[in-house]
Amino acid sequence: MGSDPCAQDGQLMGPCSLFLGAETATWTTAQFVQAAQFAKQHGISTLIIKCSEVTSKPGDIWYGGMAGVDRIVQAVLAQGVRVLTYQFVWGNRFGALATEISVAQQFLSKYNKHCLDMEGSTWAGANGQAWASQMNATLVNAPGKLFVSCPADPIRNDQFGFLRALSPSINIWMPMAYSNALDSIWQGDYHQINSIACLQPTLDLSPEFGPNDPVAVANHFRSAGCHAISIWEYQFAVSNPALLDKVVTAFKGGAAAPPHPSAALQLNAQGMVLDIAKTYQLVSGESQDLCGPWCVASLTYAGLPGKGPRGTAEQIHQDADKWADKWLPGGHISDTAGSSIQNMYDFLTAATDPQGGQRNLHWWDITPDVAHITSALKAGYPVIITANEQNIIEKRSGQRPYPWNLDVNHILPVLGLDKDGDFICADQLNDSFQGYWPPVYLASRLNPSWATVVLVVGPDPNHPWLKPIPSGDPPTWPHGFNGQNF
Secondary structure, eight states: OOOOOOHHHHHHSSSSEEEOOOOGOOOHHHHHHHHHHHHHTTOOOOEEEEEEEETTOOOOTTSHHEEEHHHHHHHHHHHTTTTEEEEEETTTTTHHHHHHHHHHHHHHHOOOOOOOOEGGGSHHHHHHHHHHHHHHHTTTTTTSSSEEEEOOOOOTTTTOOOOOOHHHSSEEEEEOOSSHHHHHHHHHHHHHOOOOOBBEEEEESSTTSSSSOHHHHHHHHTTTTOOOOOEEEEHHHHHHHHHHHHHHHHHTTSSSSSSSBBBBOOOOOTBBBSSSSOOOOOOOTOSSOHHHHHHHHHHHTOOOTOOOOOOOOOHHHHHHHHHHOOOSSSTTTOOOOOOHHHHHHHHHHBBTTTTTTSOOOEEEEESSSHHHHHHHHHHTEEEEEEEGGGOOOOOTTTOSSSSOOOEEEEEEEEEETTTSSSSEEEETTSTTTTTTSSSSSOOHHOOOOOOEEEOOOOOOTTTTTTTOOOOOOOSSSSSTTOOOOO
């Protein structure tokens, strides 16, 4: 077996890197040496130094050009600290896209690695995607490793397109998880862009982007299996070196607090990890094929266990109709082939917090078997599954739970486990046919064909109800991991 390329990329940077900001534009070489000495003293392996921004007064390449950059690089290397150069990239917003591509090529050729800082509205929508496609056409053939420092939540910011377009050129992705809320998002978003992306996320030492616990974020980076991380930024580090030390220690796995303390799950009276409104999908005049948007809408309006759902059956009905009209042939009034997996991604992406307009759901596909689904439920996360109705067997009766007999797929949310490990399902197709709700279905008989773990954020995106999903392999999560964050 070959070695893990992401692990090799982590070794290229070392465990922890530190960004230097735009203040370095006028620094002397002696100041860079001082920064390198500080970095080495605090366990930082690499300084990430800004060297270009084509619209800035210092010019296309800072420090007097490539020769000036190299003097700084060599001075830092002499202190036993590595360097990653980076440039802030505007695309063609100021008509300088060709220059930016040329600068990136020069740095890749010189140092065999380089970072592009790509953020903000410049990279949203069709323009961002088109400019990234132009960059990719050249950089995909460039030598060395291309790092991209980019937003933690590109889907919410309409930046999915530019990252997808540049993806063939990117070796290492550096999502800016600059707050607790952003730390709950980055994995899900980047898993959708590139499921095997080498991720080296960046944390912020300050609360400039909202409530932020850098040590907890570093712990999460470690538990998520990241091989290296970066830290924003030098001025914050100098003003609070003790916090920097705690972050470095946490990621390196030293004396930091365990990332996932074990605690008993909070469940409602029915044994579910969330309160979900009882709804019935087959209301008059509706298509029979709305199970996909319906179960996503049900989770959108879910509430904390024992606190009641945050929305009504009618609100769930309206959202399901709206999403079906947008993505399913025939909309909500005509039977279709049902929801595809891509349709499910569309519904999950569209799901918004009904009280604040923020995205309320994030997700991670998992192996659709009993072990993976059970592990996610034991950690406090709901799971959406697809299963053939012939395999859905109600536990009490030992029979199919519906008064019809169809050989079709159904999509439904699984919210809990009974004492025997069977699945408690808030099934929108089950109108209490067994005289109780939610029904319990035999886990061993379901044989799902698709499953995804869902993170329900809650009304305050800065304090999500659930911790970031650790990975797409729940049985490997730390023993006793409790994802509840309330």
